[in-house]
Amino acid sequence: MLQFGFLQAGIVVLNGLTHTYKVENGKVYKGKIAIENTGNSSQNVKLFLQDFTYKADGSIYYTAIHTNNRSNGEWIRLNTNLITLKAKEKTEVFYEITVPDQSPNPGSYWSVIIVEPVEDIKPSDDKAGVNITSVIRYAIQVITDFEPEKAKPDLKFESVKIEKEDGKQTAKIAIANNGNLYCKPSVTIEIYNRQTGERLGSYTSTAMGLLPQTSKSFHIDISKVPANQYKAVLIATDEEDNAFALNVELEVKND
Incomplete structure (x- = not known):
């Protein structure tokens, strides 16, 4: 570091x-x-x-x-x-x-x-x-x-923001590890059409280490997603295939 x-x-x-x-x-x-x-x-x-x-x-x-x-x-x-x-x-x-x-x-x-x-x-x-x-x-x-084997990570989604970063629309997803075991998760965001439910795309962050009782912001480039309102599923998965999911409403803006 x-x-x-x-x-x-x-x-x-x-x-x-x-x-x-x-x-x-x-x-x-x-x-x-x-x-x-x-x-x-x-x-x-x-x-x-x-x-x-x-x-x-x-x-x-x-x-x-x-x-x-x-x-x-x-x-x-x-x-x-x-x-x-x-x-x-x-x-x-x-x-x-x-x-x-x-x-x-x-x-x-x-x-x-x-x-x-x-x-x-x-x-x-x-x-x-x-x-x-x-x-x-x-x-x-x-x-x-x-x-x-007697411990586990416990990942919680703290916040989701869509912001411009280096000219790209970026999903910034804050995740806390409320468990007692270090893990190295990555975050995937699956985006769906609000009316039809059709899946429009899936985007994944790089994996980062997350110690117990700490939090990090995982950044995902979603600049290919057109401006609109969407349904989305956030999935955090660590190297042991522990998965934590959250359904969210997502708004992607032009500016």
Whole structure:
């Protein structure tokens, strides 16, 4: 999950931003983060853990470990919190997940490992003031699923909006996961003629991960649909073929 800023330091994470594990109580699991400095000068990088959640309106919250009641941050230990990478150098940082002996409740637990370049503070002869340097931080989700067969996602449709985005009519469908298990759903919208019931088309979003007690907005390009009022069925389906459906009235406008 790439955060803010523009590329300056040239630090990249090579092995993905979501690491998932099926875990059992009392056991230890090992993982790693592969990092490369693509820049032409050496770079210090710090790593630390935070809790993490998000909402469909685009807000993202990074907070202290154990702010979230489904945090696994206290289970995770990094083998280092600071590394120095020479120009073009690659390295791996290792971590261990120690699941408590006392069984947690079934479902998904998570936190994020933040990978953040550290800018050297250089004295400046320029005018007095503060120079602010933007950097790119990476947030790597570490998701542990405990007894997932006893847990389940529970997807709820929060809202449906039709808005122009990049010049295209776009259905923006907010979905919350009110369950206790991480899933990766996609959303399909099936559009029907209001009078005849004839199906006019089916359009599907890309799949996105959805943690428990979070929500996201799934965007679907429906610019091929003529302006009119329609009946529609929204279907959210995850990778385990759990399906959640909702009937809605839909109005597509010209503007």
